[in-house]
Amino acid sequence: MIYCVENLTKSFGEYTALGNLCVEISESGIYGILGPNGAGKSTFIKLMLKILAPSSGNIYYNGVNIKYIGNDYFKDIGAVLEGNRNLYWYMSAEENLRYYGRLMGMPDNKIRRRTDELLSVMDLHGHENKKVGYCSRGMQQKVALMAALIHSPKILFLDEPTLGLDLATKLSVISEIRKMAAEGTTVFLTTHQIDVLERLTNKLIILENGSATYQGSIDSLVYSHKCQQRTEYILEYTEEAVNTIASVISLEPIIINEEKSQIHLKISDLDEKLKDTLIQICANNHLKIIAVTPDIPKLEDVLISFWRNRHD
Template sequence: MGVRVREVGRTYRKGRRKNEEVVALDGLSLDVPSNEVHGLLGPNGAGKTTLCKILSTVLLPTSGTAEVFGLDVVARADDVRRQIGIVFGGERGLYWKLTARQTLRYWAALYKIPDARAKGRVDELLERLGLAEKADDLVETYSRGMKQRLHLARGLIGDPRLILLDEPTTGMDPVAAHDFRGLIGELRAEGRTILITTHDMDEAESVCDRVTLIDKGRVLATETPRGLAEMSGLQQWVEAETSVDVDGLPGVVGTERRDGVLRVRVVDAAAARVVIDFLLDRGVRSVRAVPPRLEDVYLDLVGRRGMGV
């Protein structure tokens, strides 16, 4: 098991006299098998980052236990630290007056890698993340995407078995985000376990083997993105290029038309079947059933309050 979290609770004290208690994690349990890419989804304040902090040993749980490859994050923090790599999104966490190479050499030392080996490893990471050409420029001159790649390189310097990615694609442009997804695939192919927190449902859908929906410090569901959609019992859609009217059919909840495409919302798969047959009988050729997307599931389970907060 890569990550094993059992009934982890975490409260913070807030307010002027620290007398206000805020619950960040409320008895959360989670299993991430080795070599899985696992997504943590949830609105701001759901507890995603708190969980990442606990797994990366910078925060102690108030109750419960968490293990990384069988090592307790509290009792064996030192051993856990050797197994994990942390990657932040955004621009903080880097020294702007260093170059990428200097940054990586420094962190290599902090990950106790002997100099001779560090040099090769740094070159390899710079090459792999496309930073080799700019390796000797100051970080402050980098674009956002490059800073993000440097973050990733930094997270990989200790050759971690578990990589914690905390909103890694924040502020990435679409091309960079696409490359990033490719990289996640490579990392999994190397046998690493990856835990990724994100707001981006498309991203989660495309890179994660399984996702966990978190809200208010508790797990709402853990499933494959597709399974989650099916399990959710959410209505399906049927899409067709037609102007035929289907409003009266059984199981149809609503319709909308956009750019000549008819979108029909139906209550379940059987109802979808009825609509599809109906349209095919009328000679409509391009008809397809569309399962709910992860985003729909997310919005349904978490509600809309998480967005934009």
């Protein structure tokens, strides 16, 4: 067990940011932490990083309560928090990396090699001596990521890691995170960029009002919303085909693509009877079915439905 979070509660006066949260991380991988604003995502990460102390409950790392682990705990961890708070603005990118590398006990020759690797990933060669405070927001984000990755941590906490990055660098960062995860790093990722989430992970922890309302895979979450899943049938277009189908099936799901001479029908996966009816009509009337493809809802739509259903 990498992490075991038991009944974790954090209150600020009368406001409870997290309430009796229980989470188990039994294997390495990339875990997406999702939830609306105020769900407790940032509080959860700060508790895991020992920036905050819990009001009650415990966090176990490799079987040991983190409140009893000293500075060695942080040698296993890298983090990028909102606002790039892991940076020293008056220092250059290279100086920041050297500082954090030495803080983690890395020899200077290894720091230089790793710095060169990360400068390539972030496309920052030639800018390593520029003071961070004078860099653009995107460049500051790159340096913050480099500082978190300098010692190839076992655990990585990333809060919106690709925010403000250009597309090429965004893809490079995603590739680097994937590489580290493949080598055994456990990554906790918060992001509102669904495309980043889909590229990086299939594991989700959804927080709402300080509690975990879902822990599992993206695939399982999508499957649980089967009512939104449909199958698309593409038929060869003729007026006879349209009239035949419309005599039995409502015209509402029928879309005609005149350019390609096709008829498109999308039928809910829950409506097995309607699917059987369509296939029977086609067989009886010699209507040609060109293709049958699943029309799986986008993760964004599933998440919106998930939250709406919980509050209806």
